[in-house]
Amino acid sequence: MTAVTLDDLARERKLLWLWCAGCGRERDVDPLSLGLAGDMPVPDVGKRISVRLVGGGRAVTSAPELHPGGVTQYRERIR
Ligand SMILES: [Zn+2]
Structure with a gap:
């Protein structure tokens, strides 16, 4: 089984969770x-980049x- 890629998420209209x-x-972004x-496989994204959206951590x-x-x-719905 191959890893889910960013294109796969986009095709399925899913967001990327970081x-x-x-x-x-944490936040969800357009993949x-x-x-x-x-x-790019989804699990690799967090390893490749320092994501400013979540504080720039590594x-x-x-x-x-x-x-x-x-x-x-989701959190807003259950609040
Ligand atoms: Zn952070």
């Missing part, structure tokens, strides 16, 4: 908004969205 182990910040190659985890619409929307 989480920083350093500061705990193609980071300017990375579309064929310990960033990247995965397909955990909830439809992203975790931020």
